[in-house]
Amino acid sequence: xxxxxxxxxxxxxxxxxxxxxxxxxxxxxxxxxxxxxxxxxxxxxxxxxxxxxxxxxxxxxxxxxxxxxxxxxxxxxxxxxxxxxxxxxxxxxxxxxxxxxxxxxxxxxxxxxxxxxxxxxxxxxxxxxxxxxxxxxxxxxxxxxxxxxxxxxxxxxxxxxxxxxxxxxxxxxxxxxxxxxxxxxxxxxxxxxxxxxxxxxxxxxxxxxxxxxxxxxxxxxxxxxxxxxxxxxxxxxxxxxxxxxxxxxxxxxxxxxxxxxxxxxxxxxxxxxxxxxxxxxxxxxxxxxxxxxxxxxxxxxxxxxxxxxxxxxxxxxxxxxxxxxxxxxxxxxxxxxxxxxxxxxxxxxxxxxxxxxxxxxxxxxxxxxxxxxxxxxxxxxxxxxxxxxxxxxxxxxxxxxxxxxxxxxxxxxxxxxxxxxxxxxxxxxxxxxxxxxxxxxxxxxxxxxxxxxxxxxxxxxxxxxxxxxxxxxxxxxxxxxxxxxxxxxxxxxxxxxxxxxxxxxxxxxxxxxxxxxxxxxxxxxxxxxxxxxxxxxxxxxxxxxxxxxxxxxxxxxxxxxxxxxxxxxxxxxxxxxxxxxxxxxxxxxxxxxxxxxxxxxxxxxxxxxxxxxxxxxxxxxxxxxxxxxxxxxxxxxxxxxxxxxxxxxxxxxxxxxxxxxxxxxxxxxxxxxxxxxxxxxxxxxxxxxxxxxxxxxxxxxxxxxxxxxxxxxxxxxxxxxxxxxxxxxxxxxxxxxxxxxxxxxxxxxxxxxxxxxxxxxxxxxxxxxxxxxxxxxxxxxxxxxxxxxxxxxxxxxxxxxxxxxxxxxxxxxxxxxxxxxxxxxxxxxxxxxxxxxxxxxxxxxxxxxxxxxxxxxxxxxxxxxxxxxxxxxxxxxxxxxxxxxxxxxxxxxxxxxxxxxxxxxxxx
Amino acid sequence: xxxxxxxxxxxxxxxxxxxxxxxxxxxxxxxxxxxxxxxxxxxxxxxxxxxxxxxxxxxxxxxxxxxxxxxxxxxxxxxxxxx
Numbered sequence: 001x002x003x004x005x006x007x008x009x010x011x012x013x014x015x016x017x018x019x020x021x022x023x024x025x026x027x028x029x030x031x032x033x034x035x036x037x038x039x040x041x042x043x044x045x046x047x048x049x050x051x052x053x054x055x056x057x058x059x060x061x062x063x064x065x066x067x068x069x070x071x072x073x074x075x076x077x078x079x080x081x082x083x084x085x086x087x088x089x090x091x092x093x094x095x096x097x098x099x100x101x102x103x104x105x106x107x108x109x110x111x112x113x114x115x116x117x118x119x120x121x122x123x124x125x126x127x128x129x130x131x132x133x134x135x136x137x138x139x140x141x142x143x144x145x146x147x148x149x150x151x152x153x154x155x156x157x158x159x160x161x162x163x164x165x166x167x168x169x170x171x172x173x174x175x176x177x178x179x180x181x182x183x184x185x186x187x188x189x190x191x192x193x194x195x196x197x198x199x200x201x202x203x204x205x206x207x208x209x210x211x212x213x214x215x216x217x218x219x220x221x222x223x224x225x226x227x228x229x230x231x232x233x234x235x236x237x238x239x240x241x242x243x244x245x246x247x248x249x250x251x252x253x254x255x256x257x258x259x260x261x262x263x264x265x266x267x268x269x270x271x272x273x274x275x276x277x278x279x280x281x282x283x284x285x286x287x288x289x290x291x292x293x294x295x296x297x298x299x300x301x302x303x304x305x306x307x308x309x310x311x312x313x314x315x316x317x318x319x320x321x322x323x324x325x326x327x328x329x330x331x332x333x334x335x336x337x338x339x340x341x342x343x344x345x346x347x348x349x350x351x352x353x354x355x356x357x358x359x360x361x362x363x364x365x366x367x368x369x370x371x372x373x374x375x376x377x378x379x380x381x382x383x384x385x386x387x388x389x390x391x392x393x394x395x396x397x398x399x400x401x402x403x404x405x406x407x408x409x410x411x412x413x414x415x416x417x418x419x420x421x422x423x424x425x426x427x428x429x430x431x432x433x434x435x436x437x438x439x440x441x442x443x444x445x446x447x448x449x450x451x452x453x454x455x456x457x458x459x460x461x462x463x464x465x466x467x468x469x470x471x472x473x474x475x476x477x478x479x480x481x482x483x484x485x486x487x488x489x490x491x492x493x494x495x496x497x498x499x500x501x502x503x504x505x506x507x508x509x510x511x512x513x514x515x516x517x518x519x520x521x522x523x524x525x526x527x528x529x530x531x532x533x534x535x536x537x538x539x540x541x542x543x544x545x546x547x548x549x550x551x552x553x554x555x556x557x558x559x560x561x562x563x564x565x566x567x568x569x570x571x572x573x574x575x576x577x578x579x580x581x582x583x584x585x586x587x588x589x590x591x592x593x594x595x596x597x598x599x600x601x602x603x604x605x606x607x608x609x610x611x612x613x614x615x616x617x618x619x620x621x622x623x624x625x626x627x628x629x630x631x632x633x634x635x636x637x638x639x640x641x642x643x644x645x646x647x648x649x650x651x652x653x654x655x656x657x658x659x660x661x662x663x664x665x666x667x668x669x670x671x672x673x674x675x676x677x678x679x680x681x682x683x684x685x686x687x688x689x690x691x692x693x694x695x696x697x698x699x700x701x702x703x704x705x706x707x708x709x710x711x712x713x714x715x716x717x718x719x720x721x722x723x724x725x726x727x728x729x730x731x732x733x734x735x736x737x738x739x740x741x742x743x744x745x746x747x748x749x750x751x752x753x754x755x756x757x758x759x760x761x762x763x764x765x766x767x768x769x770x771x772x773x774x775x776x777x778x779x780x781x782x783x784x785x786x787x788x789x790x791x792x793x794x795x796x797x798x799x800x801x802x803x804x805x806x807x808x809x810x811x812x813x814x815x816x817x818x819x820x821x822x823x824x825x826x827x828x829x830x831x832x833x834x835x836x837x838x839x840x841x842x843x844x845x846x847x848x849x850x851x852x853x854x855x856x857x858x859x860x861x862x863x864x865x866x867x868x869x870x871x872x873x874x875x876x877x878x879x880x881x882x883x884x885x886x887x888x889x890x891x892x893x894x895x896x897x898x899x900x901x902x903x904x905x906x907x908x
Numbered sequence: 909x910x911x912x913x914x915x916x917x918x919x920x921x922x923x924x925x926x927x928x929x930x931x932x933x934x935x936x937x938x939x940x941x942x943x944x945x946x947x948x949x950x951x952x953x954x955x956x957x958x959x960x961x962x963x964x965x966x967x968x969x970x971x972x973x974x975x976x977x978x979x980x981x982x983x984x985x986x987x988x989x990x991x
Contacts, residue, residue, distance in 0.1 A: 114963050119921040121914060130918040130959035175922040577913040616923050678910050678951045696958055697968045697978060704950035705939035705957070707976040791909060 003029040003072065004894050006092050006652040008079050008833060011039020012058065012876055013868020014658035015065045016883040017890075021656075022070035024891055029650050030065065030073045031094055036141035037073060038062050039660055043124060043138065045690035047876055048739040049770035055140050055692065062142040074648065076147060081835040082655060088863055088897065092650040098643035100148035100624070105638035108136055108144040112630035112639065117171035118620050120149065122695065126685045128702070129695035133624040134639075139693045148630070148639070152568035154622035156203035156218055162195070162259075162536035163560035164188045166203040166218050167618070168627035173221055174615040177629075179237070182229040184628060185222060186236060188560070189536045190262040190304035191255055191284075193230065193297040196223025197603065198288055199533050200414045208570045208621050214585030217606065217614045224611040226300070236304040241268035246550050249274060249329040251318045254282025255532045256523025257335035258305055259539030260546075264333075265308035267547050272329070273310060276317035282337055284532070286362040287385065289392050290599040321519050322496045331518040331550055333542050334494065334505060337535075338487035338524040344380065348437030349483070353445030357381065357389040357484030364392055373397030378448050378476055380404075380434050381484035382411035384531075387418055389482045390426045395596045400426045401476060405433035405453050410463040425594035431455070432474060433466060437481055447477045487529045497521070504528050510562070511555040512542040520546045537561055559642050568621045578675070583617045586610055653897050654863050654890045657839070657847060658883065659830040661869040664718025664726065664822040672714065672820055677791040678703040683713070683736060683821045690743045699747055701817045703795035708816035709750055712799055713737050714786045715757035719823025728844050730823035731873040734761045737821045738771055741779040754780040754813070756801050764875065784808075789818060824873040834861060846872045857886025865890045910951065917952045921959045924948075928956060929965075929982060936969050936979035 007018045010032030018030045030037070041047075042062065044054035066073050077096040084090055101112075116132035124131075124138045133149045154167035164185055172181035185192045199219050207215035229237075246269050250261045253275040261271045279285055281298045306312060318324065321332050341356035343349065357379070364370060377393045379386050382404035390400045402421070404411060407430045411418055422428070432450040440446040452472035455464035491499025497514055498506040505521045507513060512520045522542035523535040545555045557563075574580065589604040606614065624641075631639040666674035666682050673680045679701045681689075689699045701708045715737060719730040734757070741753045760781070762768045775781065784802035787810065791797055797818050803811045826846040831838045840848040840860030847866040851858050857865045867883035868874060874882060924946070931937060931945050939957060943950040957980050960966045969979040 117922055119918050119959055121918050127914055129962065130921050130955060131962075171922070176926050577915050579913045579916075581912050581916060612923060616920060618919075620919060676910055695962070696954075697961065700954070700978075702951055702954060704943070705954045705977060707972050707978075709976065 001029070001648065002651045003027045004652065004898070005029070005654045005656060005890060006031065006082070006090065006650055007656045007658055009039070009658035009660055009870070010034070010037035010065070010073065010075070011658060011660045011868065012041045012061070013660070013870070013879045013883040014039070014656070015061050016880050017656045017658055017867045017887045018065055018071050019061065019068065020884060020887040021891060022068045026070065026891065026894055028071045029652065030071055031077045031079055032073065032075050033078050034137055035076050035099065035145065035147045036062070036137040036143065037065055037075070038140070038142065041876060042140055043688060043691065045687050045692070045743055046739060048735045049764070049766045051739065051742065053692070059140055059142070062140070066142050075143070077648075079833050080647075082833050083835045084861060084863070090652050090655055090863065092652060092655070094648040094650055096646045096648055098150070098645050099145070100150060100639065100641055100643050101146045102638040102640055103143065103145045105636040106145045107636055108146065109635065110136060110146070111633045111635065112146050115629040115633040117175045117177070117627050117629055118623060118625050120620070120623060125688050125695040126682070128685055128688060133620075134630045146638075148624045148641070150565060150624040151572070151622050152566050153564045154620075154625065155206035155208055155567055155570065156216075157622070157626060158564060158567040159202040159206035160533060161202065161561075162188050162533040163540060164195070164533075165626045165628075167620070167622055167625040169225065170216065170218065170221060170615050170618045171620070171625035171627045172629070173225065173611060174618065178225050178228045179232070180627070180629065182225040183237065185225070186238060186304070188540060189255070189259045190236065191258060191301045191532070191536060192222060193226040193300050194255070194284055194293060195532060195536070196220065196226045197297060197601075198284070198293040200416070200531055202533070208573045208619050209617050211570050211574060212580055213582050216617050217586040220586065220603070220606050221611055221614055224606045227605055230300050235307045238266060238304075238308065240266050240308050243270065244268040244550070246270065246330040247272070247328060248331050248333065248546065249324045250333045250335060251321070251324075252282060252335040252337060252523070252525070253280035253312060254335060254337045254523060255284060255535040256337070256525070256539035256542070257282065257333065258302065259536045260333045260335060260522055260543040261310045262305050262308065263540055263543030264547060265305070265310045267543075269547070269550070271310045273312045274316045274318045275312060275314045278315055280312045280314060286365050287358060287388070289361065289388050290365070291391070291395070291596075291602045292388070294601050319493050319495070321494055321516065325518060331520070331546050333520050333522055333539075333546060334497065334525060335522040335535075335539060335542070336490065336493065336525045338489050338529045340488045340490050340503065341483065342486035342488060344434060344483050344485065346434055346436055348439055348445070351437050351439045351445045352443055353479065354437055354481045354483065357385040357482050358487065360389050360482050361385070361392060364396070370396045372480065375399070375479040376477060377401070377480045377482060378403055378478040379482045379484055380448070381486070382406065382413055383484060383486065384413045384417055385487065386484035387413045387421045389484050391421050391424055391596070393480075393482065394424050394426060395599055398480070401478075402426055402428045403432045403434060403448065403450060403476060404428065404430055405466045406463060407431060407455060410455075420590075420592065423592040423594070424596050429476065431466065432476070433468070435473070438475070445478065445481050447475050448481055450474050450476060487524075489525045489528065502528055511545045512538065513545060513549070513555060518549065520549075563642055565622070573619050573621045585617070586614050654865070654893045656865045656867050656886055656890055657830055657833065657859070657870050658867040659827045659870050661873065662825045662827050664724070664825055666717060666820050666822055668724050669717055669820070671788040672717065672786070672818070673789045673791060673797075674820060677789065677797060679791075679795050679797055679816065680789060680818045680820065683733070683740060683819050686740050686819045687736070690740060690747065699744060701795065706816065707748060709748070709752065710815040710817070711744055711751055711753045712797075712813070712815040712818045713741070713753070713755040713821055714818060715755060715821045717820040717822045718825070720758065726823060726825060726844075728823075728873065729761060731761065732875050733821040733823060735764070735767055735770065735875065737819075738774040738779070740819070741774045742777055745777050745779065752780070753778075754782060754815070756782050756784060756786045756799070758783070758785060764877070824869065827870060830866075830870045834864075837861065839864065839866075842872065844872075846870065855889060856882060857889055863893050911949055912952065914955070917955050918959065920952070921956045924956045925960065925965070928960065932966065932980065932982045936981035938973065938977035938979050940977060942980075
């Protein structure tokens, strides 16, 4: 994109520069970091010395800027770099941050704000009050459009292989919207109760709160909303789309198959699930023990699927997917999981008393009578199935030893499963590899002869390879051997589909489409053994792609997992706060027994109090929680979370830097107690309290909402002060303080206002009169520095000051509220806008004007000009005048470079 | 003395909506009165009440009391008005 001029910064100087250049007929690109132009001025109450309304002056200028035909305004944008070309022009790279709102559709109605579940400090009110993650910058914003603040994907959401928006449902629970939380999970999968119990919760492993005192109970919160929903409503409360008239067959009813069926039924397809077993659920029903996942929970979740009209045909194994197509199904999803157990491949495996973990768990789940009281069981393997088998055997009365050929650290089982097994009395024998199942005279397994191992270098899996120790063997006596060394898909079950050596069906990993048109695969059948959440994610993906295939659309656009923002860094999240108070994590509530006797569900549900306590610990890592509340209420359908930042390349002939100033950080003067004493605020905060769009209903002190009667100002905080490396006078503090004194006395007629000052600088048109006016209204001015401030128990403040005009004694006075008139600091970003050379800095690190005496606004780089407070502290009038000077020179540059480029301006 | 980081306090606002609404259901209260009933610091309660005020869930009773405190009351929702 080509423009005559680039103006960086949309405050008063930037707007003035843009308007002047645009009025001359030049095309201007105005880049503003915030979602609205206006800078700091629009946040002021009134301006000095006229006490005119700041909005009344700034508002029209903001509107003129954004609507000027020669100005293109890039809000929520930042200059990443500017390169000066050999011909003297400039190439700028601008990042336009995603707003996640379609501004062409947004009407500024604020419905998204009201619905938003995340409260954050409002930077436009200097953190005095809250705004929402979905927000319009301020009431007079131009453009008045909403944006969503997104720092990235929250770690919990990012970690979920099912694409469940964990942060979203946590935020909804925090807002008391339990049903919406349940519905948000349903957008991913019908298995809410199941995942609330049996998921391994990678979300919790990633939770930033884990860096403090412990993670949120994210999985149990899911169970909380599931239990709440199922106790409150019949059915899922989901209306499927209008029927498409297309039929889909899903083979297998485990987590992948059920999820795929759910997603397809929601899209209006007629879905039939074919399940080989007598009841649906796959491993959820037949492999996970009742104490981890009660049958009733699985049934509740499956009822969600059938409520949408999905037919489940049980006792119906399928091996001919092409036959399904021929039978009238428009497409097929194969999600048959990993039904086969890996063989031990050791002598004696065929003996009686040897079974697979899968067969054992299924038999117990189906109600087979197993009495292992007084028996000894060896479980071979270190995975989750091994842990489930071991704990199940304990419940049947057996003494159980898990034999694993590597060490504890290499066990593939979830560490929680292993720890729980240990708590239930399961013994572990590590670095033992079974070599033979030894049988008794009756041909029944009586022991496992094991080879002792040691760990060698890592193998392809990254785990250290077990190596046999020559001659070292051990025999472990037992009555039952349960082999649980792995599962695999049954690739041979489908002649029409290809599979690899492990039996995994072959498909495109992104689309999950097989070589057979209309046939997709999902879950462990294609990935090999994984876990429930991964299978759910696969089911979602397959359904998404299959739906697009049916619609004749490209197989892409799976935003749930393929298009997430980068995950937010834990350190960045924690750095948002100066302190973090301790919030104790939820206790597990599981009462383990070393001799478990029954299969009753182990983990208790969270109570509502516990659930709310849990969600209160969320740090809102991504800021926006992706809960979707804004999308659901937006009447214009303007919310688009899939937006991304855009990089813009601009070519310009001149650059005007108008990045403004920064305010002194009052934390650097700890003797004044800012940040520690609630009733010590800055003057910029007071300006917000006095503004018509103030955050409170009037001027209130922050400690308790009381209308203050005794207000003190402390001047020159962070200016004319070498202790904080800022010897400069900030020029504006005296006058803005006097302005506020007058406004306070107008707003609070009973209030006394006292200013503790060093020197009163009133060098401007009518400034001295303005000072006198303040005194005439009753404000008190005491010359002398404030040494320190202390807080009383009731929030009042003791101010200790030097009273120079009364003998220089140190005096103590009490106030309700103390206002620090903070100084101005340079904006360091201004100097580093250019790639190959920094703008030269003045002695005090503002942008230098090397020829300031006769060419104000000219910088050290030819063709680059500085406007307003970027070059030093200025009041509004001076900023506007300075912008005019800078723009005049910029225009001269443009005239010399391209005299014919001006765009004729007909009407403005 | 400020007890908690302001961002942390503000983050709790959605969680505090229900308890604050419960307390205000009995009639308007000042920030210190609400704070006492909720067992939370008045500074934090002010932030939550002002957040709710911004989004039209509560509104101040016009005049402050003799101590200089405003009382805040619930705003009836559209549904409540229609009912």
